[in-house]
Amino acid sequence: MRMRNDVVRRGRLSGERTGEMMHFLSSMMADRHIADADILVDIAHVVMLSKQRILSEETVRPLLSALLGLYDEGIPETAFDDLYEDVHAGIEAHLIASVGEDIGGRMHMGRSRNDEVAACLRIRLREDVLRQLSILFRLRATLLSLAEEHTGTVMPGFTHLQYAQPTTLAHHLLAYEQAFSRDCDRLSENFSRINLSPLGAAAFASTGYPVNREYTARILGFDGLLENTMDAVSSRDFALEMLASLSIMMTGVSRICEELILWSSSFAGFVSLDDAFCSTSSIMPQKKNPDTAEIMRAKSASLIGAYTAASATIKGLPMSYNRDLQELTPSLLRGVEDAKHSTSLLNDLLLTASFNRERMREEAGKSYSTATDLADMLVRNCGLPFRTCHSIVGRAVQKGILDREHLDEAAISITGSPLPSNSFRESDIRDALDVEKSIEQRKATGSPSSLSVRSALAARNMKLEDDQQRAEQRATALKEAIDALIQDARRFTLEQ
Ligand code: ARG
Numbered sequence: 001m002r003m004r005n006d007v008v009r010r011g012r013l014s015g016e017r018t019g020e021m022m023h024f025l026s027s028m029m030a031d032r033h034i035a036d037a038d039i040l041v042d043i044a045h046v047v048m049l050s051k052q053r054i055l056s057e058e059t060v061r062p063l064l065s066a067l068l069g070l071y072d073e074g075i076p077e078t079a080f081d082d083l084y085e086d087v088h089a090g091i092e093a094h095l096i097a098s099v100g101e102d103i104g105g106r107m108h109m110g111r112s113r114n115d116e117v118a119a120c121l122r123i124r125l126r127e128d129v130l131r132q133l134s135i136l137f138r139l140r141a142t143l144l145s146l147a148e149e150h151t152g153t154v155m156p157g158f159t160h161l162q163y164a165q166p167t168t169l170a171h172h173l174l175a176y177e178q179a180f181s182r183d184c185d186r187l188s189e190n191f192s193r194i195n196l197s198p199l200g201a202a203a204f205a206s207t208g209y210p211v212n213r214e215y216t217a218r219i220l221g222f223d224g225l226l227e228n229t230m231d232a233v234s235s236r237d238f239a240l241e242m243l244a245s246l247s248i249m250m251t252g253v254s255r256i257c258e259e260l261i262l263w264s265s266s267f268a269g270f271v272s273l274d275d276a277f278c279s280t281s282s283i284m285p286q287k288k289n290p291d292t293a294e295i296m297r298a299k300s301a302s303l304i305g306a307y308t309a310a311s312a313t314i315k316g317l318p319m320s321y322n323r324d325l326q327e328l329t330p331s332l333l334r335g336v337e338d339a340k341h342s343t344s345l346l347n348d349l350l351l352t353a354s355f356n357r358e359r360m361r362e363e364a365g366k367s368y369s370t371a372t373d374l375a376d377m378l379v380r381n382c383g384l385p386f387r388t389c390h391s392i393v394g395r396a397v398q399k400g401i402l403d404r405e406h407l408d409e410a411a412i413s414i415t416g417s418p419l420p421s422n423s424f425r426e427s428d429i430r431d432a433l434d435v436e437k438s439i440e441q442r443k444a445t446g447s448p449s450s451l452s453v454r455s456a457l458a459a460r461n462m463k464l465e466d467d468q469q470r471a472e473q474r475a476t477a478l479k480e481a482i483d484a485l486i487q488d489a490r491r492f493t494l495e496q
Contacts (some may be wrong), residue, residue, distance in 0.1 A: 007105075008089045008094055022083050031087035034076050035277040037123035038087055040220060040482060041116055043067050043489050044109060045199065048216045050492070054209050059106050065493045066099050068251070071486065086326075088113045110209035111202050114233040118198040121221065121329065125242060126478065128336045129191045133471045135340060136184050143177040146170075146350065148457055151450050153358035154435060155270070156369060163367035166435045169355060172447035174456055176256050181460070183249035184467050190242050191474065197222035204320035205229060209389045219488070221481030227271050234320040239332045243307040246339040247300075253342050254300035257293035257416070260353070264290050269359045274352035277345075292349055296342045306335035340453040365435040368397050373441075377432035378407070379423040388415060402433060415438035 015023075031038075043064065050060040070091070079090035095104035128420060134265035150169035157167035197220060200213030205227045216227050226232035263270035273290055309331045313324050371393050378389040395410035396402050404426055408418035431437055442449045446456060 002395055005344065006084065007093050008085065019083075026065050026082040026083060027086045027326045027329060028080055028082040028084065028090070029317055030326075030333055031090075032080060034117070034120035034124045034329075035080070035087050036093075037120040037381075038091060038116070039067060039071050039075070040123060040485065041119045041199065042091065042107060043071070044216050044220045044485060047219060047485070047489060047492070049109060049209075051215060052210050052212055054109060054211070055106060059103055061100050061493055061495075062103050063107055064093055064489045066104070068096075068486070068489055068493065070381050079341070085326075086113065086117070088116050102335070106191055106230075110207040110211050111188070112117035112204075112233070112321075115198045115229075117202040117326075118201075118218070118233055121196070121332070122194050122196070122222075122238065125239065125332070126191060126195045128340075129187050129194060129242065130471055130475050132336070132343070133184055133341055133467075134185055135347070136180055136187070136249075137468050137471070139343055139350075139462060140177050140180050140184075140460075142347050142350050143173045143180070144457060144460055144464065147173045147177065150257045150355065150357075151453050151457075153355065154364045154439065155356050155358060155365045156366065157448075163363070163369050165372060166369050168365040168439060168449040168450075168453065169360065170453045170457075172294045174453065174460065176252060177460055179252045180249070180384070181463060181467070185243065186245040186248065187242075188243055188467070188470065189240070192223065194242065195221075195223045196226045196238075197224070198226045198229075201226070201232035204233045215460055219481065221478045230320045234322075234325075236314055236325060236328055240307070240311050240314065242311055243303065243332060243335050247303040247307045247468050250300035250339055250342060253346055254297045256346065257297045260293045260349070261290045261297070268363075270356055270363075272354050272356065273349065277352070279351050292345060294348060299338045299342045303335050306331040306429065310335075313420065340348045344473040360490060362437075365433075368402070370433045370435060370438045371397055371402070373438045374402060374432045375430065377424065377428055378419065381428065382419050383423075384415075384419075403429065 004323045039393040046055065046060055046063050049055040050057065055063075075087075075091065077096060079094040080087065084090040084093065092104065092108060095107060098104070147170040148215045150173065153169040155169050155172065157165050157172070189414070190282055197213065197217035199216045199220070213225055226425065256303065260271060260273065262268055264273050273288075273293070275288070277290070277292040278288045279291040280289065287331045313331075317324055375386065375393045378384060378392065379386050382389070383472045384392075391414045392407060392410045393402070395413055396406045399406055399410070404419075407429075410418045411417065440449045440451075443451050446452060
């Protein structure tokens with residue numbers, strides 16, 4: 001048993017807690033990640049109490065000086081002792097110890113750890129969203145520049161993992177860029193719901209002090225309020241939707257990793273991954289294993305796990321705050337961290353990968369991959385319905401030869417008569433089966449032809465630039481708000 005002067009517990013509760021109990025109950029490990037945000041929340045709360053004349057200047061000045069000291073020099077290790085229930089109690093105890101209870105004991109007027117922790121999580125998470133977005137922007141830029149480089153890199157396209165129709169590596173990579181772009185859209189929307197202030201809600205029913213919720217929200221850079229004070233302390237859907245967005249994003253990461261793993265296998269030989277991202281075997285000296293991509297594929301499962309744990313934590317909770325909510329934070333932080341590293345390393349993995357154009361081209365025309373084009377040619381030249389031509393070509397594929405003779409044979413077996421004479425030449429068959437021609441005639445928006453890919457590249461680059469600008473504006477607004485808050489607090493401590 002260890003004794004401690006716990007400022008929160010000492011009044012109501014006696015009975016010492018064992019070290020095991022305290023460690024089990026404390027959120028300190030996760031709270032390390034929200035401690036910086038907590039100082040900002042403390043400063044903003046005190047500034048607001050002062051503006052509202054709830055606290056006198058004589059109290060506010062030393063309080064703000066002490067808080068600015070923590071902001072400038074960092075929070076001492078003693079405040080992180082997991083004998084405190086959380087970092088909020090740890091910091092308050094530290095303040096009381098350093099400036100005395102008559103000053104430090106007034107900071108917590110009109111608030112609760114319930115609105116405090118929700119605010120800290122939101123402040124931390126809004127930074128995480130912006131960081132994740134900037135990594136996704138880099139990843140998208142890499143995919144776009146690889147696509148530009150590989151506009152003419154012909155490869156087999158798959159459905160059901162069977163050779164289906166030829167495409168280009170550019171087209172394939174642009175598919176991922178588009179998916180990651182939607183992930184950016186989702187995260188950007190999440191930001192607008194994350195960046196709302198719960199402060200002033202106190203335990204859940206707000207307070208009788210004349211607090212100014214709008215003011216605290218504004219000086220902390222929040223875009224608005226979570227109005228209902230019960231909702232403000234008890235909702236964690238902002239965390240759920242972030243984890244949901246990251247889980248969705250990670251399914252994309254996992255899929256591209258799965259492809260890199262497949263493509264780097266000897267039977268494909270489409271890509272060679274940089275050694276730094278690979279490992280070898282402790283017994284088989286020849287092995288080069290794509291471990292980084294495999295770990296990323298698994299991290300996608302961890303994210304789904306984090307989301308599942310977080311949503312299951314919420315679903316049975318009555319209003320308003322329940323301590324269960326504390327258990328959500330580690331899942332959230334872990335999910336955010338795993339997603340960040342996975343996407344950042346995926347970018348590096350792609351940048352250093354070398355794609356084997358020859359091997360891809362070699363495989364592109366295999367397994368009758370242009371049979372659809374042949375059916376289309378018959379439709380155009382023979383005036384037959386597509387389904388009839390589809391059956392004729394299918395039957396010829398069954399026999400294994402795609403020439404006039406076998407197409408006629410197939411036509412007889414399907415329709416009872418050969419294809420109309422003089423409707424096409426052998427050279428029309430050759431052209432229809434030509435891999436490059438097959439790709440180049442696909443000119444509709446978003447298709448693999450070089451024309452379509454080039455216009456997609458232009459549009460995608462523009463969208464990326466727009467997205468980047470919007471995120472930068474948000475980052476600047478946050479930085480300006482926090483800089484102004486700290487400046488105001490400093491000015492206040494200097495005023496006589
Ligand atoms: N450590 C707590 C959490 O993460 C902070 C709020 C504690 N509130 C309370 N009433 N015990 O949720």
